[in-house]
Amino acid sequence: MILTADEIQAIRQEAGHFPHPSAAAIEALNIVQRSHGWISDELLEEIAELLGMSPAELDSVATFYNLIYRRPVGKRVIHYCNSVSCWMLGAEENRRHLTEKLGIGLGETTGDGEYTLLPIVCLGACDKAPVLMIGDETHFNVDPARLDTILGETGAP
Numbered sequence: 001m002i003l004t005a006d007e008i009q010a011i012r013q014e015a016g017h018f019p020h021p022s023a024a025a026i027e028a029l030n031i032v033q034r035s036h037g038w039i040s041d042e043l044l045e046e047i048a049e050l051l052g053m054s055p056a057e058l059d060s061v062a063t064f065y066n067l068i069y070r071r072p073v074g075k076r077v078i079h080y081c082n083s084v085s086c087w088m089l090g091a092e093e094n095r096r097h098l099t100e101k102l103g104i105g106l107g108e109t110t111g112d113g114e115y116t117l118l119p120i121v122c123l124g125a126c127d128k129a130p131v132l133m134i135g136d137e138t139h140f141n142v143d144p145a146r147l148d149t150i151l152g153e154t155g156a157p
């Protein structure tokens with residue numbers, strides 16, 4: 001068993017709010033991801049068992065949501081929105097800047113394990129495009145100069 005006693009208790013508590021425990025799947029995945037950083041196959045199997053689901057059922061939920069990671073990621077994940085409003089207003093320029101500055105491509109993690117760069121669909125703030133998220137924080141009207149400031153503040157090269 002890889003899940004901690006605290007995680008198991010938190011998942012059971014969450015599942016108790018619903019007639020069927022599987023309704024707590026996303027929150028259960030989030031509980032575990034918060035402490036482990038990503039959801040390995042072993043963790044997925046243990047969560048599925050707690051929720052009375054097959055690993056395949058839970059995996060279909062996990063892979064549907066962009067913010068659940070089924071592979072290792074860096075300490076901070078940069079999600080840049082590449083949907084239409086952001087794309088028209090400079091998302092691609094920001095993506096180029098990030099890949100050059102961090103030395104990684106999409107889906108990759110910096111050698112120091114600090115940042116992973118991933119695209120994401122519309123974040124619902126199109127009037128403030130281009131938008132990106134670093135960890136839980138959303139940044140609006142981003143351009144390369146602002147990116148340098150943001151990453152400087154978070155300790156990036």
Ligand code: FES
Nearest residue numbers: 081086123125126
């Ligand atoms: S298109 Fe980027 S926030 Fe909507």
